[in-house]
Amino acid sequence: MQRRNGTLAIVFHCLVIGFILSPLLIIVLVAFTPENTLSIPTSNFSLRWFKAFFQHSDLPSAFFNSIKLSSAAAILATCIAVPSAIAISRYDFPGRNFINGLFLSPIIIPSLVLGIALLRFFSAVGGTGNFGWLILAHTIVATPYTLRLIMAALIGYDKSIENAAYSLGASSWTVFRRIILPIILPGIAGGFLLAFINSFDEVTMTIFVTSPSTITLPVRMYMYATDSIDPLMAAVATLNIVFTAVVMGLIDRIYGMEKLLVGKG
């Protein structure tokens, strides 16, 4: 029988939860203000700032840039991670640790350092402001997430069924398509969505390598927030929160949020 939490513990917990949720709640409240200032609406609510977002000259295009960018980066990161994860988890070969470490290193290397390294590289090859190069840059950031989830899926099941298929005469391709792929599909989908959301939110690396034509939503929001503060920013941030919540809901349905965040569920 587990001991229950005491009153003091519950009070502490409520304060922490309040601390975590308050900045998000205030944004959503302010987004519905009918005023011109950052005020919390008390009597009436208005959608004028959401309307202002869709009529804004470049915020919507930054949003669509971000969607295109993160979708492409997440697809590429998945295509890279599936064969690599099979190589790392199924074969013992010289260079295995090197490849594993290299592919996971963007998690440890600060995004700031990645950003200036990529800027240096892009300016040398003439790729600054090119959307294709930006996709590749985001693929680097997204790959660790797809790789980790797909590797976890590959390690987590009984390999004797693969051997059974081989002994029955199945080719490697058949084993992959008919056995491995269906089993690791939730891992692939979870990794894809996690990569997508991380690429979608990436600001520190991106701010160094975007140009006005390829600007992403977080970078545009960062720049907007540094020079003017009005409820429009709250409306954009609210849309961003809702969008993130939808992706999180999808992750939870397909993979399980708890499993994704703490490893098991």
Add this chain to the structure above:
Amino acid sequence: MNFKKNLIPWALSLPGLVLFVSLLLIPMLMTVVLSFNVYDADVGAVSGEYTIAHYLKVLGDSYYYEIFFRTYWISLCVALICMVIGVPEAYIISRMRSPWRSIMLLVVLAPLLVSVVVRAFGWSLLLNSTGVVNSLLTLAGIGPVRMMYTEIAVIIALVHVMLPFMVIPVWTSLQKLDPAVENAALSLNASYFTTLTRVVFPQVMPGILSGTIIVFGLTASAFAIPGLLGGRRIKMAATLVFDLYKNDLNWPLGATIAIILLGVNLAIILTYNRFFESRYKKILG
């Protein structure tokens, strides 16, 4: 045969390898080289001419020294506050009954996926001179306190962003804890406090330590929070690099600061790994 066997995994990793070598390894090397390039105010980095002047400048100039000191001071504060809040919080949640356990864990961890720019904006709404926090302080008679563009605002928002990185490793350690051991201590007449400090705490220590290291490292290179809440006054290493790149166009000096930042981070992680096993990769993300 052996050669052919080794060829398959390399072939499978090839697409990733090409991408990571050309867009990660080579750019990183180019950046290290850049940090040794001579800087000329008219042409920028002079390729082919090398100097260690930028490193000497960063180490010798009190302006840079102050920013580095502030960066690591804030990182230390954020890591300690995250520890003080995150460890008890993880413990409290782990003692809840389902479904509250899962729901509360999600509430604590889910903000991890919300854009850091959005969260920074949320804190600027709360902390500005007419914001909710100041209205409450005025009601309490403490009066409006200037918080925006101070270290306080930067630290509060960074704690908010980093807290999940502390809770995740502590939670993982707590899951390995056998509740029977805790009950055994209690049944042997250990006080509740003794049980916590002598039984629970030592077993969760690896999680606490790795959480602290992760938070410290991530905070040291944080960009959006100090950029939006610290403004021009409270510069941290990352915002300094950004200014050097965008305003001064002094790439070699910016690269030098970034390389030092990376070097310190790697040194801390490697020291930690040597003493406390490699857990860093497993828990992040």
